[in-house]
Amino acid sequence: xTIADTTTPVxxxxxxxxxxxxTAIPGPRSQEVxxxxxxxxxxxxxxxxxxxxxAAGGGVxxxxxxxxxxxxxxxxxxxxxxxxHPKVVAAVQQQVAQFTHTCFMVSPYEQYVDVAEAxxxxxxxxxxxxxxxxxxxxxxxxxxxxxxxxxxxxxxVVAFDHAYHGRTNLTMALTAKNMPYxxxxxxFASDVYRAPLSYPYRDGxxxxxxxxxxxxxxxxxxxxxxxxxxxxxxxxxxxxxxIVPADGFLNALxxxxxxxxxxxxxxxxxxxxxxxxxxxxSEQFGIVPDLITTAKGIAGGMPLAAVTGRAEIMDxxxxxxxxxTYGGNPVACAAAIATIEVFESEDxxxxxxxxxxxxxxxxxxxxxxxxxxxxxxxxxxxxAAEFVDPATGEPDAALTAAxxxxxxxxxxxxxxxxxxGNVIRFLxxxxxxxxxLREGLDVVADALANS
Ligand SMILES: *Cc1c(COP(=O)(O)O)cnc(C)c1O
Numbered sequence: 332x333t334i335a336d337t338t339t340p341v342x343x344x345x346x347x348x349x350x351x352x353x354t355a356i357p358g359p360r361s362q363e364v365x366x367x368x369x370x371x372x373x374x375x376x377x378x379x380x381x382x383x384x385x386a387a388g389g390g391v392x393x394x395x396x397x398x399x400x401x402x403x404x405x406x407x408x409x410x411x412x413x414x415x416h417p418k419v420v421a422a423v424q425q426q427v428a429q430f431t432h433t434c435f436m437v438s439p440y441e442q443y444v445d446v447a448e449a450x451x452x453x454x455x456x457x458x459x460x461x462x463x464x465x466x467x468x469x470x471x472x473x474x475x476x477x478x479x480x481x482x483x484x485x486x487x488v489v490a491f492d493h494a495y496h497g498r499t500n501l502t503m504a505l506t507a508k509n510m511p512y513x514x515x516x517x518x519f520a521s522d523v524y525r526a527p528l529s530y531p532y533r534d535g536x537x538x539x540x541x542x543x544x545x546x547x548x549x550x551x552x553x554x555x556x557x558x559x560x561x562x563x564x565x566x567x568x569x570x571x572x573x574i575v576p577a578d579g580f581l582n583a584l585x586x587x588x589x590x591x592x593x594x595x596x597x598x599x600x601x602x603x604x605x606x607x608x609x610x611x612x613s614e615q616f617g618i619v620p621d622l623i624t625t626a627k628g629i630a631g632g633m634p635l636a637a638v639t640g641r642a643e644i645m646d647x648x649x650x651x652x653x654x655x656t657y658g659g660n661p662v663a664c665a666a667a668i669a670t671i672e673v674f675e676s677e678d679x680x681x682x683x684x685x686x687x688x689x690x691x692x693x694x695x696x697x698x699x700x701x702x703x704x705x706x707x708x709x710x711x712x713x714x715a716a717e718f719v720d721p722a723t724g725e726p727d728a729a730l731t732a733a734x735x736x737x738x739x740x741x742x743x744x745x746x747x748x749x750x751x752g753n754v755i756r757f758l759x760x761x762x763x764x765x766x767x768l769r770e771g772l773d774v775v776a777d778a779l780a781n782s
Contacts, residue, residue: 469497
């Protein structure tokens with residue numbers, strides 16, 4: 332069995348791998364749930380696809396009316412091994428029947444240690460590493476900053492333009508975009524500074540070295556290495572628009588951090604775990620981060636996150652300084668162990684590259700035929716198209732929203748992103764079939780042609 336044919340949750344109904352519309356989206360049963368949602372759930376928790384989900388697997392999401400939508404979002408890069416992968420389902424079922432929780436800080440268990448060992452082995456670099464587990468990407472980022480501050484005895488942190496690191500107070504400060512992430516939620520955590528990014532499509536094509544020099548000059552003049560605990564960066568930005576920096580940009584930042592006793596944190600919450608065609612995207616840039624944060628794809632949909640890094644940095648914190656009631660929950664750990672086994676035994680990075688080999692040429696072909704696609708970029712199964720006004724090059728968020736809306740109406744789940752809201756991102760589960768992926772892209776092409 333390979334990732335591409337894990338369409339049948341163990342003991343569950345088979346899920347036909349097809350796009351099937353039996354009602355308009357949303358259908359009446361979904362609408363009923365959405366009406367109850369409006370009445371019962373905070374208006375702050377919005378959704379982009381107006382359906383009530385009842386099943387998902389392989390490359391489809393099935394709604395309460397029996398519509399089957401092609402999934403090109405994987406729950407924001409989470410269900411990389413597919414929804415309800417049989418091995419993950421079995422591991423979760425076994426663990427949940429064994430014990431659901433003790434709190435690792437009260438009485439530890441082996442499953443947490445297994446995950447830590449796997450992370451230490453799989454993350455870039457062959458130095459001694461240690462890990463700590465948490466519940467969400469934002470919590471991992473918060474802890475990476477705590478760890479870096481404790482280790483260096485310094486307090487300032489630098490994040491980058493277009494960054495996304497989460498929605499908690501410290502991570503809102505690190506995140507760049509105001510709406511919807513920060514507006515009205517201040518004051519934000521202090522001693523956080525923002526540096527310019529390498530954004531080849533929009534920075535006039537600066538080389539990686541030139542863009543890094545701009546960032547480093549800003550850091551040296553406005554923050555000072557003597558005050559700086561860490562810089563944190565997504566090696567390819569996720570919510571910011573799948574921005575791939577120019578070659579050499581990240582390497583120069585890492586080198587500068589090494590020379591200045593600054594901890595380099597790679598936030599691989601979205602890029603991690605086979606998504607980009609290697610286990611971690613840092614490998615593709617030839618960088619070895621001091622600390623790396625992971626979450627999303629780590630546990631087949633179960634909530635789990637981690638900080639992994641140099642043992643001497645991870646061990647600088649006093650006992651009791653890190654942790655949390657649920658961090659490294661045994662059921663989530665069992666899911667992670669099974670997920671990681673699937674990544675390794677089924678060569679998930681190769682599957683991600685194969686998906687990229689379908690996504691990139693098709694989107695470039697669409698770009699060649701339609702100047703409203705300004706840029707196509709990404710790696711593996713993490714690819715995006717940036718939409719612009721061809722006359723001015725200005726971001727076209729209205730077109731992007733219209734294309735996404737049409738795709739959803741036609742039964743294809745696509746997600747948008749970008750500081751300017753003008754990027755459609757493709758993050759399919761690796762369990763999607765080539766046929767379904769191609770059909771999904773046909774729908775995107777039609778949606779664009781009709782927008
Ligand atoms: C999603 C994301 C986060 C936040 O993760 P949550 O689990 O939503 O808290 C942090 N960093 C990056 C790069 C992300 O994509």
